[in-house]
Amino acid sequence: MHNMHHIISIRDFEREDIDALLTKAQQIQSLGSYKQTLRGKLVALLFFEPSTRTRMSFASALARLGGEAITVDSVEGSSISKGETLADTIKVVSSYVDAIVLRHPKEGAARLASEFSSVPVINAGDGAGQHPSQTLLDLFTIKENMKLDGIDLGLLGDLRYGRTAHSLSYALSHYDVTIHTITPKSLEMPQWLSTELKERGTEVVEHEKLEDIINDLDVLYATRIQRERFPDMASYARVANTYKITPETLKDVRKNLILLHPLPRAGEIDPAVDALPYAKYFRQAANGIPVRMAMLEDVIL
Amino acid sequence: MSVKKHEGGMLINPIRDGTVIDHIAAGEALTVLKILGITGSCNEELSIATNVSTKNPAVKKDIVKISNRELSKSELNKIALIAPNATINIIRNSKVVDKAGVEIPTVVTGFVRCPNPGCITNSDEPIETKFKVVNGTLHCLYCDNILKSDIINYII
Numbered sequence A: 001m002h003n004m005h006h007i008i009s010i011r012d013f014e015r016e017d018i019d020a021l022l023t024k025a026q027q028i029q030s031l032g033s034y035k036q037t038l039r040g041k042l043v044a045l046l047f048f049e050p051s052t053r054t055r056m057s058f059a060s061a062l063a064r065l066g067g068e069a070i071t072v073d074s075v076e077g078s079s080i081s082k083g084e085t086l087a088d089t090i091k092v093v094s095s096y097v098d099a100i101v102l103r104h105p106k107e108g109a110a111r112l113a114s115e116f117s118s119v120p121v122i123n124a125g126d127g128a129g130q131h132p133s134q135t136l137l138d139l140f141t142i143k144e145n146m147k148l149d150g151i152d153l154g155l156l157g158d159l160r161y162g163r164t165a166h167s168l169s170y171a172l173s174h175y176d177v178t179i180h181t182i183t184p185k186s187l188e189m190p191q192w193l194s195t196e197l198k199e200r201g202t203e204v205v206e207h208e209k210l211e212d213i214i215n216d217l218d219v220l221y222a223t224r225i226q227r228e229r230f231p232d233m234a235s236y237a238r239v240a241n242t243y244k245i246t247p248e249t250l251k252d253v254r255k256n257l258i259l260l261h262p263l264p265r266a267g268e269i270d271p272a273v274d275a276l277p278y279a280k281y282f283r284q285a286a287n288g289i290p291v292r293m294a295m296l297e298d299v300i301l
Numbered sequence B: 001m002s003v004k005k006h007e008g009g010m011l012i013n014p015i016r017d018g019t020v021i022d023h024i025a026a027g028e029a030l031t032v033l034k035i036l037g038i039t040g041s042c043n044e045e046l047s048i049a050t051n052v053s054t055k056n057p058a059v060k061k062d063i064v065k066i067s068n069r070e071l072s073k074s075e076l077n078k079i080a081l082i083a084p085n086a087t088i089n090i091i092r093n094s095k096v097v098d099k100a101g102v103e104i105p106t107v108v109t110g111f112v113r114c115p116n117p118g119c120i121t122n123s124d125e126p127i128e129t130k131f132k133v134v135n136g137t138l139h140c141l142y143c144d145n146i147l148k149s150d151i152i153n154y155i156i
Helices: A013-029 A052-064 A086-094 A109-116 A133-146 A165-170 A191-200 A233-243 A271-275 A281-286 A288-300 B031-036 B073-081
Strands: A044-046 A069-070 A101-104 A121-126 A151-155 A177-182 A203-207 A219-222 A258-260 B020-026 B046-053 B060-067 B088-090 B097-103 B105-111 B128-136 B137-140
Touching: A044 A052, A044 A086, A044 B097, A052 A101, A052 A133, A052 A288, A052 B088, A069 A177, A069 B097, A086 A101, A101 A109, A121 A133, A121 A233, A121 A281, A121 A288, A133 A165, A133 A258, A133 A281, A133 A288, A133 B128, A151 A165, A165 A177, A165 A191, A165 B105, A191 A203, A258 A281, A281 A288, B020 B031, B020 B073, B031 B046, B031 B060
Parallel strands: A044 A069, A044 A101, A101 A121, A151 A177, A151 A219, A177 A203, A219 A258
Antiparallel strands: B020 B060, B020 B088, B046 B060, B088 B097, B105 B128, B128 B137
């Protein structure tokens, strides 16, 4: 058996690792769901906080490869959460299965789990921390539409707290991408991250207004702007309205522009945009399946 | 080992056996001891001098002398984060038998707490904290949080 490996953070990935995984996902997608490479394998979907979409997506990916999922309906209130350390839970559960997919409210929980597990661990989100499958499916969707090199990508929304955007921009720093940040004041990308990206050779250009840059973008990645980040409803509404994407916003954009969003959306994108060729966010969500299939195969086989 | 002459006598006595940590930044001696886990209730005889004059009139320093205990290299490297210029003298029979600087470790384990309350290392789990040292800042290997300037406040 080869060395056990986990998927914990996109920061553990070199460019070759990302490319290899995306290629694998592309192959799986073109082969369809009859590729039953994980028949007879058991995977624990250990979700310490609710995330219906991510859990269903991993369950679907696993079933399509012929593997079986063991899930706990509600970790809250079950014996698994009663005073037991995560370390102990992982030691026990890893003796039942061939891999663990973990979702946990604490940052770094997946790293801890990988230290105590006797089987591979996949991080399905740890609190405000890492969520590598999201980043990989974002990259997969971009790659499906264009080369990952030589593009202008806009990140729109809350870049201060939005870890989805943080992980994606870090991953993109392996490629020749110019990142344009489009944020309201006070929700700018943290200094440490923009410095790190620049040190890694990525150009980061800051914008406050979407209309200043939207017509020069190849990818526009919108994220949610959360109400609780604003002192009152009025200032939230004002900002949310400024950044809302409508068919009007998109009237002069590049033909090849793709519009992405990790979903669920909360008014950032007008549903009227869904019918336009730029809208790729539902495709992006669907791409979670081949990408998670590739991740499961990658750690188990 | 130089002996600090002070008007009317010596500021602190030389030791016969043990460890002398010299060239600690002025005012950091107590923090250095805290990191090394040495408190007043230890058995070792301790001498601490703070704000000692140096050849350069603009620079003051702290000195710590610990009798009858030779600190290991890994123990001493812990203090490198806050006292990167410290020098270590191991004394046996009143003679310096080993003299070295401290080296900043690449990974810091177990004695710094992560400032992120949401980090798993601040839960009741059987693990030690781990940080990667990058240009004098600490990067939590669990939650990716970065600890920059106030490292002293997070020493366990």
